[in-house]
Amino acid sequence: MEPSTPPAGRGLRLEEEERPSMERVFEGEPVPSRSETITLRSVAVSIALGCMLSIVAMKLALTSGFAPSLAIPAGLLGSFLPRVWIRLLDSCESSQLPFTRQENTVIQTCVVACTSIAFSGGFGTYLLAMSSSAAEGSIGNDDNNVEEPNVGRMVLFLLLTSFAGMFAIMPFRNSLIIHHRLTFPSGTATAHLINTMHTPQGAKQNSKQVAMLLKTFCGIVAWSIFQWFFAGGKNCGFRTLPTFGIMAYRLGFSFNFSMSNVGVGMFCPYKITISMLVGSLISWGLIWPYIETKAGDWYPNGLDDDNISGINGYRVFIGISMILADGLLHMFSILLRTLYTMSKQQDNPEPMQNAGGQPFQCLNDVLDRTTHSFDDRRRTQVFLRDRIPSMAPIMAYVFMSVISTVVIPHLYTQLRYHHVAFAYIIAPLFAFCNAYGNGITDLNIATTYGKIAMLIFSSWVGLKDGGVVAGLAACAIIASNVSTASDLMQDYRTGYITLTSPHTISISQIAGTALGCVINPVIFWVYYKVFNAGAHDDSNSMGPYAKVYRGIAMLGMTENGLPTHTMLLCKVFFALALSLSVLREVAACRGWRVRRFIPSTIAMAVAFFAPPTITIAMVMGSAVIYLWGRSDRNDMQMMSPAVACGLICGDGFGSLVSLMLTLLKATPPICIMVLSREVNVSLDAFLAAKATSS
Template structure:
C-alpha cells in the first residue's frame, strides 16, 4: 500500500474509538472537533467515479436482466477507485495533483459511481421498461411499447433527479440528529478508513466548536493503524474483525485476491460464451432418467457454475441464500410439477403466460406483497407516533430559543429551537458549516424543476394513451411520502422496501386510473425511482458524514453521476436488447414479469387456474413470519425467530431458475465456513474482496461478450446443448 504523509497538524481526521492507540489523545480529540477537510471534490475523483460507475452500470444491467438482482455496490466502488490509484503508476501523471487519493475524495468517487451504477433500477430498465415491451394485444388490449434510444433517454431524464433533491433535506434529521446506522454506508466508511489507514469512524461525529472558528485543512490523509470495526453490505453482515490483519491484507494479499478472482470469473465467462453448455450443465438429468424425462430440457433444472453468483452468495450471506434455495425447492421441485401434471399450467414449463413458471410467479408476488406491507408497519407506526409526540410537545408550551452551536448564523429552522422531546435528549447541532451544505433554496428549486421536468417528459414519451400528467405528479407526491418511510427503514435495517413502495403505488393507481396497464406500471416505477435514489444518496451521505466529506461535494457527485448514467444506462440496455432475445433463455427478466402481472391483475386481469388458494396460503404464512420478525422485541425471546426464512429471498427462489439459486447457496456456504473459521464469527474481509472480484469479473467481461454478439460472433461449439431436446443453453445454441 502506498504510504501517505500527513502534515503534523492532521494527526487524526476522525474521532478515536475508546480502544484506539494514540500518542496524544487530547490533540486528536481537539482536532477531530474542529477540522473541516477541504478539497474532496476534485476532477480526478469525479472522473474515476464515472469510470467505475460505467462498469457497475453495465454489470447491473447484465445481472438485473438475468435475475432482477441489482446492487448498490458502494463497497466495490470504493475498492475499485482506490485500486485504480494504487495499481496504475501513471495515475498521478494524468491529474493536476500527484498527491495520494484521500478518504474524502474516495467518498465523492464512490458517491458518483453509485449514482451512475444504479440507474438501471431507478429508471426501471430491468423492470418496468421490459414489462411494457412484454405487453400483448390479447392480454392488455394494446400493442407492446418499445422505446427508442431518444425516448428512453427522455424517460431516464424524467426520473433521474427528483430522488436526489428529495434526500438532501433529510440528512440533518436522520444522520446528524437521530444518528441512524445506515449499515451499508457505515461499512463503506469503515472500508475506506481501512484502505487509507486512518482510525475507524465513530458514529458520534462531534460538531464544530461554537466558540472557536473552524479550521480548514487541505486534502490530506494519515497512516494511523485503525482498530476494530464492522459493517454490512447489501443487508448482510460483514465484519472487519482484526483491522491490523485486514490492513495487511489490503496492503498485498487482498489486491492479489481481487485480481485473481476477477480473472477467474472473467475467464469462465469467456469460456461459457464459447462453449455455452458450461453455464447450463444438465447434471440433474441423472435423476430424471428413471422417469424418462430430462430435468434440464423439460423442467429448467440445470447447474450454472457462475463465479459471479457464488460471489453474490458470499455477499448475501448463508441465511439469505438458504431462504432462497428453500423457495427454489418449493417452487421448482413441488409447485411447478404439481401445476403441470394437474393441468393448471398446460404450457411449456418455461412459459410465463401459460406455463409453470408463470403459475408460480403469482405465488411469489403474493409473498412479496405480504412481506413488503407488514415490514413497513413498524417503521410507519414509529414515524407517525414520533411526529405526533413532537407536535404535542411543541404545542404544549412556548419554544425557548437556544443559540445554535454551529457556525450556521442563517437559515435557521425549527430545529434551532429547544424541543424538550425526551429527558436527556438534546437537539444535535449541524456538524458542517453552511458552505459545505446543500442550500435549502437549491433543494426547493430542484424539487420543483425536477418534478415539472418529470411530468413533462413522461407525457412526451407516453402521450395521452399512457399516464395523465396529474397522475405522474401524484406519483411523485407518493414517492415523497413513502421515501420518508423507506429512508428510515434503510437507516435502521439496511433494507430499502422499494419493491413494496412500487406495489403500493400500483394498488393506488388501479383505483385512480383503472383499466390502464401502462399507467399502472409507470406510476409504480416513478414512486420506486424516487425512494430508491433517496435511499442510495442517504447511504452515501452517511459514509461522508463519518469521514468528514462535504455533503455538497457528494451532492455534486450524485448529480453528475445521475446525468451521465442517463446516457450510459440507456446505451447499455439498448445494446443488450439488440443482441439478445429478452426475455429469453439467458435473460429472463423476472422483475418485469412481477410488474406486468400485478398491473394486469389490478386492471381486471384473470389469475391462472387454482392459483388463488396457494397465493392466500403463502401470503398469510409470510405475513405472519414478517410480523413476528418486525415485532420480535415485543415477543418472548426465542432463537427460532433467527431461523425463520426471509420472504423476499424465498420469493426470489421462485422467480429465478434453480441454477442461479444453487450457485448462490455455494457462495453462502463459503461465507458461513469462513465466518466459522474467523475469530470474530463474521465474514472476513478477504472473502468480501474475493466475492467482489467474482461479481465484477463476469459483469465486466459480459460487456466484451455483448460486443462479440453484436458483431455476429457466437459459440465455437454447442456440444451438450442438444441433450433431450435442448433449449437450456444460451449463446445461439438454444
C-alpha cells in the same frame, strides 16, 4: 457520601480516552476544500468506474434481478486507482494533490449513484415489463399496453424521474443526520471502510484486497471466455450440465456456472440463501410439478412456459401475492417504528449541556449528550458548515415536477397530466418515510411503494386505455424518487463520518446520477438487442422480474384469462406469507430462539418464480463463506468481499465479451451436451444406421 461530579472538560476528556477515536488519527490533517476534493483525478476515476460497474449492475439486474450494493468494489477500486494515478505522475515528476478520504468518498458516491440507476431505473423490472417480450402470451398484449424500449425515451425519462427525490429530501438532511441521529447502517459501514483504508494499516490491507479482486476478476473473465467456446448450439455449454442428475435438471435444479450469482450469495446472509432454497424446493420441486399434472383441466394443454394463461400464471401471481404480503407488513412496521421513534425523541429531546470551553462551540443546541465525543463534535461542525436555503431544493423539486408533468405524458401517452401531477404530489411523503425507515432499519422498500402506486394507477386508467403501461410508468416515477432520496441520505451519512462537505456529496450524487441516466440505457440496449436476437438460453433468460411487474399491473384490472384457481391460490399464499412474516417479527421482538429458523418470506417468494439455478449458485456462495470461515475466519472476513466482487465483476465483463462476439456474428466452434442414457442409445442407433446407409 455521593461522589463529586467532575468538571465538564475533565469528564469529557475521560470519556474520550475510553472511546476509540478515528478523528484523532486525522486530527493533524486539514479538511480539504471542494476544489481539492472534486479534481480531474476524481472525475476521471468516477467516470471510468461508473461505466465499468454499470455493466456489472446491468447484468445482475437483467439476469438474477438482485441488487447487491456495489459500494465495496467502488470503495476499494476508488481507493486503488487514484493511488496508481499518483504513482504514474510521480514517475513523470509531476506534482499531485494528496489523495484524501474525502476524495475517496466523492468517487464512491458518484460511482454508486451511477450504478444504482441500473436497479432504480427499472431496466430489469418495470421498463422491461412494458416490452412485447414480457407481454407475449399474457393479458393486455395489445399496442396500447406495450411500449418497446427506446434509448432516447429511456434517457429522457430517467433524467426526469431520478433527480426530484433528491431535492425533496435535501431540506431534511440536518434533521435526519444531526437531530434524529439516524445510523443509516450501509452508509456508516461504507464510511468506516473508507476511513480505515486511509490509515497506514488500512492502506496495506486495501492493497491486498485489490490484488485479490483483480486476480479473481481476471480468472473469471478467462473462465467465461473458455465457456463460450463450448456453447455452439441450442442447449450447449456448461450451463446445461445436469450437475444434480437428469431428473433434478428437468425440474430446473442444476448449477449453471454463473459466478455472479455465487458472488451475490457470498454477500447475502445465510438466512436469505437458505430461505430461497426452501422456496425453490417447495415451488419447483413440489407445487409446480403437481400443477403441471393438471394441464388440460386447470389450464389448456400445449401452452408456452411463458404464457400467463398457463403454468407461468401460477408462478407469477402466487409469487406476487407473497411479495405484497411481506412488503405491506414491512411498510407498516417501518412506518409505526418511525412514528414511535419520532414521538419518543419529541418527548425526550435531552438538549446538550454547555460544552464548557471545549472546541467547536458553534454547534446547534439540537445535539444530544451522545455528541460529547471528539469525533461527533468535529463531524457535526464540518457537516453544519455548509448551509443551503430551504427554499432552494423545494423550488428545484417544484420545477422538476412541472417539467415532468408536461413531458412524461408525451413519452407514455397512457399517462395523463393529472396522473403525473398526483404522483409527484405523493412522492415526497413516500421519500421521507422510506429515508427515515432506511436510517433505522437499513431496508430500502422503494419498490414496495412503487408496487402500490402501480396497482393504484393501473386500476385508475383501466386496461382498455393502457393501464398496464400507465401503472408501470407510475411505478417508475414513485420508485425512482423514493430510491434516490434514500440513497442520498445514505451518502450524507457517509460524508458526515468522513468529514466530506454535504455540498460536495450533493454535487457528486447529482453528477453520478446524470452519468447513470445516460450510460445505463445504452448498456441495456446492447443486452436487449442481443437477447432478443436469440443469443441466450432459458437458464440465463433476461428479466425474471419483468413478468412479475407486468402481472402486478394487471392484478387490479382483470381476472379473465388467468388459469383456474389462480386467485384462490394467491389468497391462500398471501395469508400464509403474511402469517409467516408476522411470526418472524414477533419472534424477533420477543427474542425467541426459534426466530433463527423462520425463513425470510420475501426470499421464498422470489424463489417461486426465479429459476432454481439462481438459488443453487447463491447457496454455493454461502457454502464457500461458511467453509472459508471454518478454516480461517479472519482471512475470510478480510478477503471475502474482494473475492465476491471479483466474481460478480468478472462474470459481468465475461458476459459482455460474449455479447460482443455475438454482435460480431462469431459462432462458438464446439457444442458440449449431456444426454440421458436412453437418448444416447437412440442417438447411437441413429448414427449407426446413417453410417450403414451411406
